[in-house]
Structure formats: structure tokens, C-alpha cells
Amino acid sequence: xxxxxxxxxxxxxxxxxxxxxxxxxxxxxxxxxxxxxxxxxxxxxxxxxxxxxxxxxxxxxxxxxxxxxxxxxxxxxxxxxxxxxxxxxxxxxxxxxxxxxxxxxxxxxxxxxxxxxxxxxxxxxxxxxxxxxxxxxxxxxxxxxxxxxx
Amino acid sequence: xxxxxxxxxxxxxxxxxxxxxxxxxxxxxxxxxxxxxxxxxxxxxxxxxxxxxxxxxxxxxxxxxxxxxxxxxxxxxxxxxxxxxxxxxxxxxxxxxxxxxxxxxxxxxxxxxxxxxxxxxxxxxxxxxxxxx
Amino acid sequence: xxxxxxxxxxxxxxxxxxxxxxxxxxxxxxxxxxxxxxxxxxxxxxxxxxxxxxxxxxxxxxxxxxxxxxxxxxxxxxxxxxxxxxxxxxxxxxxxxxxxxxxx
Numbered sequence: 577x578x579x580x581x582x583x584x585x586x587x588x589x590x591x592x593x594x595x596x597x598x599x600x601x602x603x604x605x606x607x608x609x610x611x612x613x614x615x616x617x618x619x620x621x622x623x624x625x626x627x628x629x630x631x632x633x634x635x636x637x638x639x640x641x642x643x644x645x646x647x648x649x650x651x652x653x654x655x656x657x658x659x660x661x662x663x664x665x666x667x668x669x670x671x672x673x674x675x676x677x678x679x680x681x682x683x684x685x686x687x688x689x690x691x692x693x694x695x696x697x698x699x700x701x702x703x704x705x706x707x708x709x710x711x712x713x714x715x716x717x718x719x720x721x722x723x724x725x726x
Numbered sequence: 727x728x729x730x731x732x733x734x735x736x737x738x739x740x741x742x743x744x745x746x747x748x749x750x751x752x753x754x755x756x757x758x759x760x761x762x763x764x765x766x767x768x769x770x771x772x773x774x775x776x777x778x779x780x781x782x783x784x785x786x787x788x789x790x791x792x793x794x795x796x797x798x799x800x801x802x803x804x805x806x807x808x809x810x811x812x813x814x815x816x817x818x819x820x821x822x823x824x825x826x827x828x829x830x831x832x833x834x835x836x837x838x839x840x841x842x843x844x845x846x847x848x849x850x851x852x853x854x855x856x857x858x859x
Numbered sequence: 860x861x862x863x864x865x866x867x868x869x870x871x872x873x874x875x876x877x878x879x880x881x882x883x884x885x886x887x888x889x890x891x892x893x894x895x896x897x898x899x900x901x902x903x904x905x906x907x908x909x910x911x912x913x914x915x916x917x918x919x920x921x922x923x924x925x926x927x928x929x930x931x932x933x934x935x936x937x938x939x940x941x942x943x944x945x946x947x948x949x950x951x952x953x954x955x956x957x958x959x960x961x962x963x
Contacts, residue, residue, distance in 0.1 A: 670787075679824070688822040696881035700874070701894035701909040718882070812885075815919040815949065819885060829919075831949060840945040841918040841952055842863075853945040 581616060581627035586638055592628050593617070593641035593648075599626065601641075604651035606659045608682045612636075613661040617648075632661050640664025685724040689717065729766040729773060730758075732851065738858045739766065741773035743799055745792060748782030750811040750844040757847035763854075775858040776805050778834075779850075783813040783820055784827040796834045806837040806857050810850060815839050863923050865942045868914055868959035872935035875909035879927035879936060887920035888927060889913070916959060919952035 584592045593601075599619035607614045612631050615638060619626045632638050640663055642649040653669035656662055660678030677684040694717045716722070730740050742763075744754055757763055778799055784792055799805045809830050812818030817828035830836060840853045875892035891913040896905040928936045942962050946952055954962075 686822045687824060688828070692822075692886065695886055695889040696877060696883075698877065698880075698890065700877050701892050701907075703891065703893035703912065715881070717886070719884075812920060812922055815952065816917075818920065819922045821885065821920060829949070836949070838945050838947055839919060839949055839952055841921070843922040846943075849943050849945065852943050856945060 579625065579627050581629035583629050583631070586630050586632055586636070589615075589628075589630050590639050590641055590644070592630075593644045596626065596628070596645070599624075601645035601647040604648050604655060606655045606661065606680070608659060608680060610682060613659050615655065615661065615663070617641075635660060635662075637662040638664075682721050683723055685721070689720050690724050694720075730763045731766055732855060732858070733762050733764060734851075735855060735858060738775060739773045740854060740858055741776040743776070743778045743795060745778065745780045745795060746782055747780070747784060747788060747792075748813055750781035750813065753844045753847050754779065754781050754810070754850060757850045760847055760851075762847070762851045776803060777854065777857060778805050778807045779810055780807065780814040780830045781810040781844075783818065784830050784833070785825050786827060787825070789827055789833055792830065793833050807834055808850075808853055808857065809836045809839045810853075811840065811845055812843040815841065818843060864938050864940045865918075865962060866916060866921070866923070866925070866928060866959075867937055867939040867962060868956055869935045869937065870911055870914065870956050870960050872933045873911050873914065874933055874935075875911050876932065878930045878932065882926050882930045884924065884926065885917075885920045885922055887917040889915045889917075911956070914956040914959060915953050917953050919949055 596619045599621040601617060602620045603618040605616055607616065609631070612633050615630050615632055617628045619628070630638065638661065640648070640652055642652055642664065650669070652663040653667055656666045657668055657671045658678055658680040660681055696717060697715060728742055728744070730742050732738060732740060744751065746754060758765065776799055778796055780792065796805060796807065807830070809815045813820060814830045817823070817826045820826040821828050827833065838853055838857055840849050842849055875890060877890060880888045880890050890911070892909045892911050894907050895910050896907055898905050925938070928938065939962065
């Protein structure tokens, strides 16, 4: 299914949700774009699908739509604390340790991925002997971000 | 805690404490639904074997509850712990998550590990048979 | 009842290219290899090949996603049918290449 989300300004987020009256909110989540957070809503009506997206700056705020689509209540709280973007009241859901960084931000390290030696670091044919493999390039494991400081 | 009898080992009563923490617990339900495990109610006899079945992801938030369940069961007698699936074994696909315990054996002693993501219901029956035999 | 089997290795087809190891999201594959020179009478220079020493899948971590099978350029990994086992020790879920080649 190829989808192109309709992008709205954060100020129009509620209006866009209001316009989806009669649709069912299926999903509300976000994507970290490294300077901002894209908040995405997926609506369903029968066999129809619709995507709405808005771009909120890091540590920015977005109005809640949970009074219009009650299904948003859980997802908004989850998205707030996971991505560090304030949606509505921003009442904590699962995380109450707010001194730590939002886990879904790309800059937030996964310590286990840094501490565990990556088996992919070995080069083909390299059994550790000197000169066995002259082209030793440093590879970073997929998903591990440069700022996690390997 | 539910008492079961294995269809293939009718002489052995297994008391199964199922800690269904994630999707693997659906396989446990499938095992019960297959008839290979028959639930037993109203027996006075003490079980021949008590098995704590950990199926699913153990989060740090749930770790105290898992530990308490094991301690309560262990007060009554020996408990065998089955780590069912990759999550209970090592954290599985979530081994890198700060909120996940990388294997339930960090909390309680495990008697048997069942690989799979998820393991099938028949793997559960086979592992139970090996434990109680 | 059909279900996912296990991931098996065909050691003769593995070139130790490390693609599967690097693509595995669970980091559950380890591979050890060394290089050997093959002298051919008609070749101008000796050819160097990678020789596979060990290939291990930690089945305590594997999520059976099959990405390793998908990325292998030489089809040295494949799904194989019902293998049912459980272990008393965690480390015994590490399956080396002898087992990976033979089972299924």
C-alpha cells in the first residue's frame, strides 16, 4: 500500500482531526527526523485509509486530539514520553523516570549495543594474525548512531 | 496456578504457573487447546512437579512480580523454571532495550531453555515431558 | 501444524563474506575464517580464498526473521523443517556449524 500523508501545520492538527469525524483513529505515532519530530496519525473508514502528518520541533508542543478521537489518548501519552514531544497534558504513561532521555530519539543510546562486541566487526578471512587482512576498515553496526561513541 | 496432566504422561500431575508476559503465551494457550495438556480441577493430591513457565519478555518493571511468583511457588516445594522462547531466554529481539531483562535467568534459576521466536506448542509439550520425566 | 523451522548452514557454499553476520538484527551469528593461498599451475599469481573455520548461531537470541537467509549471496543458509529441542544450559543454545549443517 503506497501512502502519502497529508502534511498539516501543528496549529492545524486539531482542525485536521476534526475533519476526520466519522473515521476511526487507528494509529498515532512519530518519527525522529533529528531536528524535529514528525507526528503521524492513521485513520480508517471502511476500506479507506488516510494519513495526517505534522512536524513538531524538538521539545515542542502539540494540541491533543483525544477529545475528538478517544483512541488517541494512549498513543499521545506514549508518543510524548518516547519522543520527548509534548502532546496535550503530556501525562506520563509507562515511564516515570523523566530524568532520562526519550528512548525513541535517535541520539538516545542503547547501552547494550555499545557494550556488546559486534560480531560483524570481524573481516572475512581475518583470524587475528598480523597482516592477514590489510584493508581493515571500521564498520559501524546497522542502527548504531555515530553519537553513541563506539 | 493451574494443575495439568500431560496426555502422554497421565501419571504425572504438573502444576503450571504460566507467566505469560508477551506473544509467546499464545503458544501456551495453543498447547492447552491442542488437548496435549489437560487441566485438572479439584484434586487434593499434591502435584508431582511444579513448573514455572516464563513465556515472553521480562521487563524491569515486571521483574519483581516474576521474582515474587517464583518465591511463593518455591516456598511450597521444588520449582522447575522453563524459559520459553527467545525473550525469556536472553531478551530476544529486545535484548538491547534498557527496559528489558536480558533473560529471566538473571532473576531466577532456569531448569530448561526452549528456543524459538516463538517456539511451537509441541516444543512446550516436549520440554515439559523432558522436565517431568 | 506447520511452523518455522530452523536456519541451517551449507558450509561448502559459505564464502565467509560476513553479510549475514552484519545484517543480523539480534547479533546472534558469529563467524570465524582465515585466508589460504591456492596455487594453480596456469595462474600468474596465487589466488587467496577465505576458509570458514566456525559458524555459530545463538538460538537463545535468534528471532527467526530469516534476514540472514535473504542476504546470503550464495544461498549458504536455508530454512529446514521441524527441529525440536530444548537445553538445560543457556550456552548449549549456541549451535556450531557441524550441527547447523546436519540438522533438519
